[in-house]
Amino acid sequence: MPILEVKNLNVSFKTIDGIVKAVNDVSFTVEQGEVLGIVGESGSGKSQTVLGIMGLLASNSIVSGSIKFLGQELIGVSTAALNKVRGNKLSIIFQDPMTSLNPYLTIKSQMTEVLTLHKGMSKRDALAESIRLLDFVRIPEAKERVGLYPHEFSGGMRQRVMIAMALLCRPELLIADEPTTALDVTVQAQILQILRDLQTEFKMSVVIITHDMGVVANICDRVNVMYAGRLLESGSIDNIFFDAKHPYTQALLNSIPSLDHQVEKLITIPGEPPNLMSLPQGCVFQGRCEKVHNDCCNGDIMVQEFADKRFMKCNLALGQG
């Protein structure tokens, strides 16, 4: 049984200007011990999808669909019930470690609180466990540093503290929302290494959100490609990187300058993503797709399924591409 099962998830926001459809009919699963990447550009709905899973959406949001975590439905349950799961079996780390840590509290008090609350541990045990995890994410002199405030750490260190904090209760699923975007490349490499080690050590599942295809290739097993609120293609990283079927995935991969090969000119995607308040009928990528035809502009878009839980949403018959 999958750890997480998202089915027909819709997230929209009521604003003064109208309804913003941030996530549209998104379905996917996360298996035990799997690292799933969600990639997409800004506004593709990748963050709103996971905020929906965590029950952290803004108050003007309208959510429908189903999110089952370890068999338990998360949509529509009370905050109290959510709080039993969040931070316990289900954890999240955010992009900006400075704004997600409380600047007024020491790392010690922020970390031990999690354990005393969820696990009922004594302060002393909680502190010992916190130090153990700080050691694990390679914070030097963790014993001494645990008493410091967030501003006394560098950006990379803070992100490690966040990871340690998210792992305190041994979650079954860790969600990482752009965990390395704010960091320098050499620090990013350290954090990715730590995430990989943790994943093997604790055998947990990880959902990692990123816009960096390099990060996906580095750490993920499978990847979901999102665009304008839709999940357009999903598959193993080898399938996606070496045999992308959806025109958007193909175009996205072509438009990245890469270190491993030199191209004369980048192949770009013309135009810009559609406005989420007035999405076109039919496929959301139609305005920029070079293989667009009449079927793309109205009605439902076909979901084509393949082996290994691979699928894409596109009317293009294979072989036509």
Next chain:
Amino acid sequence: MEKLLEIKDLKVYFKLKGGLLCRGKTVYAVDNISFDVYKGEVLGIVGESGCGKSSLARSLVGLNDITGGRVLFLGKDNLASANSSRWHSLRKDIQFIFQDPVASLNPRMTVMEIIAEPLNVYYRHMSKEDVLTKVLDMMHLVGLSDNQINRYPQEFSGGQCQRIGIARALILDPHLIICDESVSALDVSIKAQIINLLKDLQKKLSLTIIFISHDLSVVKYICDRVLVMYLGNIMELATKELLYRMHYHPYTQALLSAVPVANPQLERNKKTKLLEGDLPSPINPPHGCVFSTRCPLVESRCKESRPMLKPMGDGSMVACFVVNP
């Protein structure tokens, strides 16, 4: 090749003001660096945050004061001793494209006013028709259409705003363009459009560009030569081909191996040279080689004195005692 900029022992220091604890301390943002910029080339400057790449760039347009050293522009003007009226005329020849495309445009000005402003400052007597023609030419050049001329920045996306920023920078026909992380804030598909635009314009107008970025793949794509900075010092300076093939300096090696490549097969077989620890504070940089605290090849002499840039024989310049030709 003709030298556009000759930079010799450039220093940019910032004196800290404020609290008791900070008083009298100095941030050594750029410390004694020397290099030349040739006419018509794209020079990339890469490094991580805090390495001084932006301080360096800003000092070349007078947005930061130059603490010491000499910067010769076209062989004569020393930017280090330029006063404000000299800077005024120099900025006509040195233009800047900023990182945040939206924040760098005045929200109360139309596209026309934004792009024409440099002309209004430097060519006050230019007729309205001439200004309009030049602005429209420039808009076409960067891929904007005529009917967008009276719109305001908030009506444009990030990518479009960066096109406006590029048009504003190019309208004076500057000798040198400095791009400070000009594509970093853009999404992948839009980034590719702007990178291609910059590359096309560079060829078409034979522009000289200093391209500052933390993204080594973008630099590889767009630059001719690359300068690697760490904590205010140059670590390596080489042509793109050599830098990405040889990467002599241990920091360059670590930096390049840390970049995740969008290819799962390569990533699986890759051995990343992880650096330990964090960047030291530029307030109190290491005494010897600035990289010595994290360098895998560190020797005792590295902690005593600072290595100078030395030629490796193939055209690369490397600041390291341990690495030899």
